[in-house]
Amino acid sequence: MLHPSIAAAYRVLETGEPITRTEALLLADLPGELALDLASLANKVKNRYASDTEALHACSIMNAKSGICGENCRFCAQSRHNHADIEVYDLVNEESVLIEARNCVTEGVPHFGIVTSGYGYKKINAEFQRILDMIDRLHAELPELQVCASLGMLGEEPAAALAEHGIAHYNINIQVAPDRYHALIADTHTIEERIETIKLLRKNKISVCCGGIMGVGETMAERIDMIFALQELDVTVIPLNVLVPIDGTPLAGKESLSVADIVKTFALCRLAHPRKIIKFAAGRETIMKDFQGLLMLSGANGYLTGGYLTTRGRDIADDRRFASQIASFN
Numbered sequence: 001m002l003h004p005s006i007a008a009a010y011r012v013l014e015t016g017e018p019i020t021r022t023e024a025l026l027l028a029d030l031p032g033e034l035a036l037d038l039a040s041l042a043n044k045v046k047n048r049y050a051s052d053t054e055a056l057h058a059c060s061i062m063n064a065k066s067g068i069c070g071e072n073c074r075f076c077a078q079s080r081h082n083h084a085d086i087e088v089y090d091l092v093n094e095e096s097v098l099i100e101a102r103n104c105v106t107e108g109v110p111h112f113g114i115v116t117s118g119y120g121y122k123k124i125n126a127e128f129q130r131i132l133d134m135i136d137r138l139h140a141e142l143p144e145l146q147v148c149a150s151l152g153m154l155g156e157e158p159a160a161a162l163a164e165h166g167i168a169h170y171n172i173n174i175q176v177a178p179d180r181y182h183a184l185i186a187d188t189h190t191i192e193e194r195i196e197t198i199k200l201l202r203k204n205k206i207s208v209c210c211g212g213i214m215g216v217g218e219t220m221a222e223r224i225d226m227i228f229a230l231q232e233l234d235v236t237v238i239p240l241n242v243l244v245p246i247d248g249t250p251l252a253g254k255e256s257l258s259v260a261d262i263v264k265t266f267a268l269c270r271l272a273h274p275r276k277i278i279k280f281a282a283g284r285e286t287i288m289k290d291f292q293g294l295l296m297l298s299g300a301n302g303y304l305t306g307g308y309l310t311t312r313g314r315d316i317a318d319d320r321r322f323a324s325q326i327a328s329f330n
Contacts, residue, residue, distance in 0.1 A: 005030055009041040012271045016049050018231065019271045024224045027271070028264055035260045035267075042267035042299035049274040050301050057237070057277045057302030059111035059148065062100045064131075065091045069117040073175075073186045074250040075216055075243055078117040081188075084248035091116065091127055097134050098141065105142055109305060112138070113148035113171060119189065120152025120197070128158055135165045148209065153189070154197045163204035169237055170201050171209040176218050177225035184216050198233055210235040211279070214265055215243030215257045215287075223265055227272050238276055239304065240266060242283025259291045263298050270299025277302045 008023035019027070030038055067088030069078045077084035097114060104112045114134060121128045131151065138147045149162065150171035162170060172194055176184050181191035201208050210233065212226045230238055242262060245254045269278055279302030284292045296303065 003030065003034055003037075006034065006037060006041070009038060009045075009267075009271055012274055013041060013045050013048065016045075016274050018274055019268070021224060021228050024227070024268050024272060025221060027268060028220045028224060030264070032260050035263050038267045039263050039294065039298035042270040043297050045274050046270055046278075046299045046301050050270075050276065050278075057111070057279060058109050058305055059113060059279070059302070060100075060104050060107075060109045060305050061113040061115050061148075061150070062092075062097060063117075064097060064114045064134075065089070065116035065118065067117055069119070071119055071186055071188045074184070075213060075246070077246045077249060079249075082249045084246050091130060094130075094134050094137055098137065101138050101142055101145055101147075105145055110144075111146045111148055111168065113150055113169075115150040115171075116152065118152055120154055121158045122153070122155035124157050124161055128161075132161055132165050135162075135167060139166055150209075153193050154200055156200060159197070159200040159204050159206070162201075163206050167206055169207045169209040171237075171239070172197050172201075173211050173213070173239065173241075174198075174226065174229060174233075175212045176216065177222040178229050179225070180218060180222050184218060195233070198235070202234075207236040208233070209237035209239060209279075211237075211239035211241070211281070213241040213243055213282070214262065215254065215283075216251060217254075220261065220264070224268060227265075227269050231272055236277065237279055237302065238269060238273060239279040239281040239302075240269060240300075241281045242287045244283050244286055256287055259288070259294070262288070263291075263294060266295055266298040266300055279303060 005026040008019050008027060012019055027038060067078045067086055068080050070080060072079050072081040077086045101112045135147050138145060146168035148169040149167055174191060174194055178191045198208055198210060210230060214223055243254060245252050278300045280295055280300045281304040288295055
C-alpha cells in the first residue's frame with residue numbers, strides 16, 4: 001500500500017507542481033526504509049522537469065581573495081573572528097585567474113566562479129574595477145566559459161556593472177531559514193542584506209545562485225523553511241552544502257548529520273523546485289564519501305568540482321568520470 005505522504009511526491013512527478021511546506025514536513029517524517037523511495041521519485045522529477053537546463057551542471061571556483069573577512073560566519077575559516085589556519089592574501093592578479101580559468105576549459109568544466117572574502121562591494125571601488133577587468137579578459141580570451149562570481153553583498157552600481165560585464169551567475173547564499181540566520185550563521189550583518197542583494201541581482205537580470213548549508217544546528221523543519229524561502233526568491237541555481245567542520249571555527253567538531261536526513265533534504269529540495277538546478281557543493285566527498293553517488297541520485301543535477309575555497313575538493317578528472325557514471329542511471 002502506498003504511504004500517504006509519498007503520494008505528494010508522485011503528484012509532483014505527474015504534474016510538475018511543487019510540494020507544499022505541509023507536504024514537505026510530512027515527507028521529512030518518512031521512516032528510513034522509505035528514504036530511498038523518496039530519493040528515487042525526486043530523481044525522476046529531476047529527469048522529467050529539469051532536463052532542459054543541461055545534463056549535469058558542473059562548476060569550479062577560485063579563491064581570488066582569501067581571509068581577513070570582518071564578518072563572523074560561524075562555519076567559515078576566512079573570518080578574522082575565527083582562528084582557522086588558512087592562507088591569507090589580497091585580490092590576486094589577472095594572470096592567476098586566467099590560469100585557473102584555462103584549466104576549467106581544458107578539463108571541460110563550463111562554469112568558473114571568481115570568489116572573494118569580505119562583506120562585499122556597495123560601491124565600485126578600485127578593487128571591484130579590477131574584478132570587472134578580470135571578467136572582461138576571461139570573456140575575451142575564453143569565450144566558451146561561463147564566468148560567475150561570488151563577491152558578497154552588493155550595492156546598486158556594482159550589481160548593474162556585473163550585468164553590463166556579462167556575468168553568468170552570481171552566488172550569494174541565504175545559508176539557513178531566514179529567521180535563524182542571526183542565531184546560526186552571523187550577527188555582523190543581516191539576512192535582509194543578503195536578500196536585498198538577491199533582489200538587486202534579479203532587478204539587473206542576473207541569474208542568481210543561492211542555497212544553503214546543512215548541519216550547522218538547524219532542525220529539519222528549519223531546513224524546509226530555507227528551501228521554501230528559496231522558492232519565494234525564485235533563484236536559478238541552488239547549491240546545497242553539507243557542513244565541513246573546520247578547526248578554529250565555532251563549529252569545529254560538530255557531529256555530522258545522518259545520510260538519511262541529507263538524502264531527504266536533497267529530495268525535498270527537488271520536489272519543492274522541480275525545474276531548478278540543484279547543485280551538491282561542499283561536503284560531497286569529505287563528509288558523504290561512499291554515499292555521494294546516492295546524493296547525486298536524489299534530485300541533484302549539478303556539482304561543484306575542484307577546491308572549496310579553504311578546504312580540499314575532488315579532482316576534476318575524477319569528477320568527470322564520476323559524472324559519466326551518474327549519467328548512466330538517468
